Amino acid sequence: EAGVTQFPSHSVIEKGQTVTLRCDPISGHDNLYWYRRVMGKEIKFLLHFVKESKQDESGMPNNRFLAERTGGTYSTLKVQPAELEDSGVYFCASSRRLAGGIEQFFGPGTRLTVL
């Protein structure tokens, strides 16, 4: 079974540019999560999809961030326009069901650097 994949692995952009991150969850996993780790801080929850619907997006920092999951398969996270404080590692995770004891499988992350 293939794991969660993320693309690109690294992205370096200038302030004001747009970047789109992609996440492919494990096949059959309805639940998809985006997280972010800013340098020196803990990983923080951004949002949660159940299939194509946003179940919870309470962690999205502002309206410069747009997440989509058309068709309930892969997801994209767009940052437009990027700011310096958006730099960090963006993780995606997926799980088959939504329940407290269900394991989430993480992707390797996308390291975003905004100059």
Place this chain on the structure above:
Amino acid sequence: KNQVEQSPQSLIILEGKNCTLQCNYTVSPFSNLRWYKQDTGRGPVSLTIMTFSENTKSNGRYTATLDADTKQSSLHITASQLSDSASYICVVSAEERGSYIPTFGRGTSLIVHP
């Protein structure tokens, strides 16, 4: 505000020794507590998952404990190996709005020396 505090921040031990990592949390309403291992440049990998009614869970040389009354958890690593060098992250989830919102600790960086 939900918070997860981990200690120590970093730890260096010799191969073959045991160690214990600590996690204190203030997360409500509590749903579950997870310990993850994160190798450099990779995503976190789940070690154990415990719900409210569980007070211990093992996964090979890793044993996690949970005291829901004192809101504390520990991760004990037995007979450490060089491959155990990694960051260990405690994550506590609250059930809210039909979802499980996780709060992550900053992790304990473990280095195992030969």
